[in-house]
Amino acid sequence: MAKHLSIFVENRPGKLDGITGVFAQNAIDIRAFSIASAGEFGILKTLVNAPDKAYALLKAGGHTVSLRDIVVAIVDDAPGSLRRLLTALGQAGVNIDDSYGFLLEKGKSAAVALEVDAPAKAEAALRQGGFTVLSDAEVYAL
Amino acid sequence: MFWDKRFETMDRQELRRHQLEHLNITLKEAAKSPRYGQLLKERGVSELKSLDEIQRLPFTGKQDLRDHFPYGFLSVPLDKVVRMHSSSGTTGNPTVVFHTKGDLDNWAGLVARNMYMSGLRPGDVFQNIMGYGLFTGGLGFHYGSEKLGAMTIPAGAGNSKRQLWFMRQFKTTAAHILPSYALKLSTYLAEEGLDPRKDLHLKYFYIGAEPHTEAMRQEIERIYGVKAFNSYGLSEMCGPGVAFECLEQNGMHLWEDHYLMEIIDPKTGELLPDGQEGELVLTSLRREAMPLLRYRTRDLTSILAGDCPCGRTHRRIARFKGRSDDMLIINGVNIFPMQIEATILAMPEVGNHYVIEVLKENFLDRIHLKIEVREAAFSGTLPALESLKERIAAALNTELGVHVKVHLVEPGTLPTAEGKAVRVFDKRNQQ
Numbered sequence: 419m420a421k422h423l424s425i426f427v428e429n430r431p432g433k434l435d436g437i438t439g440v441f442a443q444n445a446i447d448i449r450a451f452s453i454a455s456a457g458e459f460g461i462l463k464t465l466v467n468a469p470d471k472a473y474a475l476l477k478a479g480g481h482t483v484s485l486r487d488i489v490v491a492i493v494d495d496a497p498g499s500l501r502r503l504l505t506a507l508g509q510a511g512v513n514i515d516d517s518y519g520f521l522l523e524k525g526k527s528a529a530v531a532l533e534v535d536a537p538a539k540a541e542a543a544l545r546q547g548g549f550t551v552l553s554d555a556e557v558y559a560l
Numbered sequence: 561m562f563w564d565k566r567f568e569t570m571d572r573q574e575l576r577r578h579q580l581e582h583l584n585i586t587l588k589e590a591a592k593s594p595r596y597g598q599l600l601k602e603r604g605v606s607e608l609k610s611l612d613e614i615q616r617l618p619f620t621g622k623q624d625l626r627d628h629f630p631y632g633f634l635s636v637p638l639d640k641v642v643r644m645h646s647s648s649g650t651t652g653n654p655t656v657v658f659h660t661k662g663d664l665d666n667w668a669g670l671v672a673r674n675m676y677m678s679g680l681r682p683g684d685v686f687q688n689i690m691g692y693g694l695f696t697g698g699l700g701f702h703y704g705s706e707k708l709g710a711m712t713i714p715a716g717a718g719n720s721k722r723q724l725w726f727m728r729q730f731k732t733t734a735a736h737i738l739p740s741y742a743l744k745l746s747t748y749l750a751e752e753g754l755d756p757r758k759d760l761h762l763k764y765f766y767i768g769a770e771p772h773t774e775a776m777r778q779e780i781e782r783i784y785g786v787k788a789f790n791s792y793g794l795s796e797m798c799g800p801g802v803a804f805e806c807l808e809q810n811g812m813h814l815w816e817d818h819y820l821m822e823i824i825d826p827k828t829g830e831l832l833p834d835g836q837e838g839e840l841v842l843t844s845l846r847r848e849a850m851p852l853l854r855y856r857t858r859d860l861t862s863i864l865a866g867d868c869p870c871g872r873t874h875r876r877i878a879r880f881k882g883r884s885d886d887m888l889i890i891n892g893v894n895i896f897p898m899q900i901e902a903t904i905l906a907m908p909e910v911g912n913h914y915v916i917e918v919l920k921e922n923f924l925d926r927i928h929l930k931i932e933v934r935e936a937a938f939s940g941t942l943p944a945l946e947s948l949k950e951r952i953a954a955a956l957n958t959e960l961g962v963h964v965k966v967h968l969v970e971p972g973t974l975p976t977a978e979g980k981a982v983r984v985f986d987k988r989n990q991q
Contacts, residue, residue, distance in 0.1 A: 424940030426933055428970050454942050459968050461942050480972040482933050484940035515941065 419487040419537055420557040422465045423472055426482035427453075429460050437462065440479055446472045449560050450531065452518040463516060465490075465531055467558050489532045489540045490557045492550040495525055503530060506547030512540045522560070529560060563676035563708075564669070567817045568872045575873060579820055580611055582845035590851045593635040595628045614820065614843060619829065619854045622655055622885075625796070629653035633850050636660060641849050645795050646694045647894060648961040651902040657795050658849040664703065666846050670801035670815055671704020677806050677872075678764050678789050680734050682709035685761075687732040689741065690769070690892070691717045695961075696799025697769050697892060701736045704801065710734070717741070720748040727760050734764040738892050739772040739780060739788075744923040746783045757785035766791050768800060769892035770925075771880055790879070796855055797842055803877055811864040811876030818846045821875070822854070823863060826884035837862040839884050840877065858885045886984065888918060890925045890962050897984050900929065903959045909937040909948050913974050918986045925988065927964045929956070932971045 427433050441448060451464035466472045469485060476483045493499040500519070507514065516533040529552070534540045541551050552560075562568050570578065584607050590596040591606075600606070605616055625633060630653075634641070640660050647654040659667070680686065686705040692698035692714060705712045713726050717738075723745060726732060737745075742765060749756050756762060762784050767777065768791030780788045792812050793800035802819060803812035814821055820843040823832045832838040840857045860881040868876060888895045897916060904914055914931040931952065933945070949966050956964040 426938060426945065426968075426970060428968075428973070433970070456942050456946050459945065461940065461945070463940075477935065480970075482935045482938045482971055484938050486940045 420490055420552070420554045421469045421485040422463055422488050422531065423469055424484050424486050425462045425476065427460055427462050429455050429458050434462065436479070437476065437481065440475050441466065441472065444475055450518055450520040486533055487537050489534060489537050489544070490552045491530050491532070491544050492552065493528050493530055495521060495523070495528045500530070502547065503544065503549060506543050506549070507540055510539055510543035512536055512543060563673040568673065570817065570873055572873055575816055576611060578817055579845060580608070583611065583614065583820060583843065584608060586843070586845055586851045589635050589848065590853060593633050595624070595632040596853065611820065614854065615831065617853050619841065619856050620852050621856045625655045626653040630656050633852065634658055635851055636849050645696050645799065647795065649899045649959040651899040651959060655796065660848040662848045663798065666818065667700060667798040667801055668703035668707040670798070670818060671700055672708040674791065674801055674804035675704055675708050677804065678787065680708060680710055680764055684710040684733045685713065685730050686710045687713045687715050687726055687735045689715050689717060689723055689735050689737040695893065696793065696795045700793065700799035700801060701766065720745050724749065724752065731761040733761050735762065736766040738770055739767040739776055740770060740891065740923045740925065742767065742780045756783060762786045764789065768792060770889045774879065794857055796852055797844055798847065806868060806870040806872060808868055808870050811878055813868065813872050813874040814877050816874045819843065820845055834863040835865050837881060858883050858887065860884055888986065890918070890927060893962050895960050895962065899959050900956060903955050904931065907952060907955065910934055910952065914983060915974050916984045918988055920988050920991050927962065928967060929964050930967045930969050930974060932974055933968050935971060
């Protein structure tokens with residue numbers, strides 16, 4: 419199962435700097451990220467090319483971080499494709515906890531990263547719905 | 561003018577004779593408790609020939625009450641006990657104080673004496689804007705004003721709209737109120753377009769349970785057009801009523817027919833002469849269920865020199881200067897930082913890196929807890945963090961009885977604890 423990083427961040431100016439600094443100094447490539455805030459603090463979720471290395475570096479730097487399973491699917495960059503993906507998951511009874519998408523090739527394809535309550539079930543449902551679900555190596559090579 | 565003229569104006573010599581008589585009665589009764597029974601036997605103390613001989617007795621502290629929880633200081637059989645009061649929480653045993661019917665009657669009598677001294681009479685309407693329950697502030701004044709014969713409104717704390725409604729509907733003339741809440745309530749009255757001096761019927765405020773300055777008292781008097789009287793008490797001695805201001809408003813008469821007072825150096829335990837600032841030590845002279853000998857209040861004050869023009873012979877103590885321990889008074893509720901620490905350490909999801917800040921917000925005290933999230937327990941979801949925050953706040957609320965604002969912070973952002981680090985920052989006086 420592919421993983422992304424989930425990092426606890428205080429909601430204050432400059433707080434993300436420490437994290438992006440670690441990535442920059444260690445040639446970690448950020449593919450995509452999302453930030454969710456709950457007022458004074460939030461969580462930065464980010465997909466990187468080397469999650470285990472990034473995790474170890476952040477941990478050593480004193481950050482509160484965890485690795486979480488994600489499912490990454492490829493959708494067409496066309497109207498209605500996200501809806502099709504969500505329908506497939508909904509019909510399979512999969513609940514999405516968190517998600518973000520990013521463009522791969524304009525007019526052609528985009529990737530959707532999903533944190534769900536039942537990853538294996540989600541993968542099966544997506545494949546059945548005709549979506550490409552990426553392997554770990556494919557996710558990190560995006 | 562006097563509720564109990566004989567005792568309030570008793571000649572000093574006679575008062576001292578009365579004190580010695582009741583000190584010896586107290587010693588005899590205290591010896592019936594497991595703790596004092598053992599202690600007095602060890603020291604070979606039975607009858608004292610003079611008040612000064614009290615120095616042969618050791619001090620009693622809050623820790624002793626905790627160590628001999630719950631009944632170690634109880635001097636009467638349980639079937640004579642009709643009530644208990646307790647400090648907040650369950651950490652390291654709260655301090656529990658027991659009362660007989662006689663204790664409650666004496667206590668109500670002292671509070672009635674104080675309220676009468678301020679001018680309150682039957683026909684007055686007294687609104688008790690203080691928490692009821694285990695905290696002695698609410699029930700203490702409640703029974704005192706009933707004993708005096710004033711109509712008592714057991715309004716309880718908070719809810720400005722309702723407090724104002726009572727004040728207007730029943731023409732409240734007197735109130736027991738936290739000084740900080742009096743200021744907060746005044747902003748509500750202003751919002752409602754009311755002038756408390758014209759639109760209300762207030763004459764007397766009893767302010768206590770938390771430290772406040774003379775300037776704050778005068779501000780309250782100005783806003784409400786009342787006389788605001790300082791009140792002092794502690795649950796170990798009964799509750800409010802131990803010392804109170806007369807119309808002179810210059811120091812609080814400590815009722816020496818009920819309590820024997822000493823002022824000591826909190827570091828050495830040495831007795832200090834009148835006028836010198838130190839820690840107030842009290843021996844109860846009339847308490848039945850749980851008499852306490854040389855109890856260290858941890859409150860810092862001094863005995864005022866000279867006679868009071870009001871005619872009362874009981875010596876006055878000065879406005880309190882603070883505490884000789886780390887107890888925090890949060891909107892009248894007594895809290896020890898140790899309670900916060902124990903609550904936090906019982907939760908595996910958070911580390912022991914935390915800082916407590918106490919601030920004034922809209923006139924009221926507010927505890928802020930900044931705590932680092934432990935990396936090992938971090939699952940990486942926002943709902944889990946929010947739930948953790950709520951659980952910390954709920955656990956603290958259960959332990960302390962006050963609401964604490966919890967702030968989750970990143971590891972390494974709080975000062976590192978070296979040795980016995982200062983974790984409590986009381987910023988109320990810097991604001």
